[in-house]
Amino acid sequence: MTTEGHSDARAPVAESSPEPPPAQRQPIPNSRYNRWLPIFPALIVALVWEISANLFFPQFLPRPSRIVAAIPEVMTDPDFWGAAIDTTLAILEGIAIGLILGVPVGLILGRYAPARWFSERYLHALNAMPVVAIIPLTTLWLGYSNTMRIFVTALSAFLPITIQMMDGTRKLPTEYLDVARSFLARDRQVWTGVAIPASMPFLISGVQIATGRAMVTGITSEMVAAIQGLGFWVIFEVRSFHHDQGFVGVLFIAALGISLWRTVKWATTRFVPWYRPSID
Amino acid sequence: MTGRGERVARIGTGLLSVVVVAGIWQLVGASVPEIYFATFTATITRAVEMTVSGEILDALAASGFAFLLGMAISIGLGIPFALLLARSDGLRRALEGYLYALYATPMVVFIPFLFALMGVGLIPRLIVIVLHAIFPIILTTLEGTLSTPRQFLDVASAYGSNERQTWHDVLIPYTVPFAMSGIRQAVGRGLVGTVAAEFFLSATGLGQLLIGGAFRFDSAAVLATTLVITLVAVTLTSLVQRLEDRFTPWREGG
Numbered sequence: 384m385t386t387e388g389h390s391d392a393r394a395p396v397a398e399s400s401p402e403p404p405p406a407q408r409q410p411i412p413n414s415r416y417n418r419w420l421p422i423f424p425a426l427i428v429a430l431v432w433e434i435s436a437n438l439f440f441p442q443f444l445p446r447p448s449r450i451v452a453a454i455p456e457v458m459t460d461p462d463f464w465g466a467a468i469d470t471t472l473a474i475l476e477g478i479a480i481g482l483i484l485g486v487p488v489g490l491i492l493g494r495y496a497p498a499r500w501f502s503e504r505y506l507h508a509l510n511a512m513p514v515v516a517i518i519p520l521t522t523l524w525l526g527y528s529n530t531m532r533i534f535v536t537a538l539s540a541f542l543p544i545t546i547q548m549m550d551g552t553r554k555l556p557t558e559y560l561d562v563a564r565s566f567l568a569r570d571r572q573v574w575t576g577v578a579i580p581a582s583m584p585f586l587i588s589g590v591q592i593a594t595g596r597a598m599v600t601g602i603t604s605e606m607v608a609a610i611q612g613l614g615f616w617v618i619f620e621v622r623s624f625h626h627d628q629g630f631v632g633v634l635f636i637a638a639l640g641i642s643l644w645r646t647v648k649w650a651t652t653r654f655v656p657w658y659r660p661s662i663d
Numbered sequence: 664m665t666g667r668g669e670r671v672a673r674i675g676t677g678l679l680s681v682v683v684v685a686g687i688w689q690l691v692g693a694s695v696p697e698i699y700f701a702t703f704t705a706t707i708t709r710a711v712e713m714t715v716s717g718e719i720l721d722a723l724a725a726s727g728f729a730f731l732l733g734m735a736i737s738i739g740l741g742i743p744f745a746l747l748l749a750r751s752d753g754l755r756r757a758l759e760g761y762l763y764a765l766y767a768t769p770m771v772v773f774i775p776f777l778f779a780l781m782g783v784g785l786i787p788r789l790i791v792i793v794l795h796a797i798f799p800i801i802l803t804t805l806e807g808t809l810s811t812p813r814q815f816l817d818v819a820s821a822y823g824s825n826e827r828q829t830w831h832d833v834l835i836p837y838t839v840p841f842a843m844s845g846i847r848q849a850v851g852r853g854l855v856g857t858v859a860a861e862f863f864l865s866a867t868g869l870g871q872l873l874i875g876g877a878f879r880f881d882s883a884a885v886l887a888t889t890l891v892i893t894l895v896a897v898t899l900t901s902l903v904q905r906l907e908d909r910f911t912p913w914r915e916g917g
Contacts, residue, residue, distance in 0.1 A: 425761075519873040614771070637765075
């Protein structure tokens with residue numbers, strides 16, 4: 384979607400870089416006919432779903448007509464908004480903690496090789512581990528609490544941010560430093576003019592991965608540990624046979640996921656326009 | 664300043680870190696009640712017990728089967744679907760927005776509905792795994808095919824390549840590295856899907872070992888299972904990373 388341009392302003396590629404190589408594709412002709420095309424899949428899916436649900440599925444399962452009918456009810460339900468606010472705040476808080484801890488830790492690990500040799504394997508191992516697997520263990524430590532949700536959300540944000548920052552700081556091309564030095568840049572200028580801008584793409588890709596993961600871990604922790612939030616709200620509605628209301632919650636969660644992702648994308652093009660586009 | 668000196672320092676620090684981390688783990692474990700955090704030695708003992716009793720291997724087999732089957736389905740459906748989308752402007756225009764939306768949606772929220780519809784079983788778990796894994800594969804593959812440089816296609820057509828040859832010699836080789844990076848993402852997400860699905864949609868598997876262990880306050884079992892999951896995840900990730908590196912050399916060829 385956001386794949387136009389920027390192809391010549393390529394950033395260095397990290398070992399753990401999550402993106403495919405730089406892409407520049409041919410735009411799709413934007414005719415009037417094309418503009419209406421995206422409506423059809425939604426219509427077809429809704430129709431097939433509605434009909435097959437009426438024919439084959441138990442009465443309590445959700446179907447599009449009733450989901451649409453349930454929207455006003457859910458949108459005026461204070462419990463729902465309480466859950467929505469709790470989840471959103473927990474995710475944002477987790478990402479913020481991940482950033483606040485991950486950026487300095489990543490910088491230090493990138494700059495001091497011994498610190499990296501000491502901790503690298505653990506970071507990579509934890510980063511490879513699906514963070515949802517740590518939820519049961521965390522419930523033993525922190526109980527079925529908001530602290531537990533923040534912990535797992537922050538951990539899933541911290542790991543990719545730290546690793547990306549570490550790789551980014553490490554991979555600062557020496558030519559950049561040589562040029563800066565030949566032009567007699569001072570230390571501070573090297574940092575603000577070279578090192579920080581050069582590591583921005585890595586930070587951004589760290590934040591992109593972190594956002595998606597924090598969201599999944601946050602929602603899953605609510606579902607597993609029955610913590611007040613959207614994940615629990617959906618599972619509770621489904622268990623009370625309010626499937627249609629529950630599905631409105633799913634649509635809301637999807638919208639939240641998409642908006643977070645879009646926000647990161649927007650911030651990327653706004654503040655780091657030289658970042659090479661990717662889908663992650 | 665020699666490379667050898669650095670290697671020694673690096674390996675030495677690495678070994679030291681193993682000792683230090685295991686030591687801290689042991690100390691923390693010894694100073695809190697065992698229901699919270701078992702010691703390193705207790706965890707290893709439990710891991711050995713669970714391996715001997717077959718618990719871990721059974722769970723590993725159940726989870727591994729679902730994961731691999733889910734990945735196979737995601738790759739088998741995702742790549743052809745991406746190529747189909749690349750071929751058809753109309754289809755792509757119609758579906759691309761939805762694909763990105765689904766990519767950004769945390770798929771775990773569908774688990775309660777799958778449970779209501781199908782109960783506990785392999786099929787609902789496979790659906791969860793595929794929902795997690797398929798979208799990065801489709802999107803990166805599509806991106807790769809669409810970003811094939813115009814010049815490559817021009818050269819192919821100038822030399823009279825037909826459709827099949829263009830795909831075989833230009834589009835597919837250009838797309839493979841993209842698809843590989845999609846598969847790498849898919850492996851990570853597929854693991855999340857596998858474990859999350861087992862929390863709710865399974866009576867067996869590593870996810871159930873975790874839930875069961877936490878339920879019994881058996882922190883040694885939970886830690887041992889987490890270790891096994893981490894080992895599996897690290898192995899899979901480095902395997903797929905190696906595959907990706909293997910297919911990367913020609914991707915900078917533009």
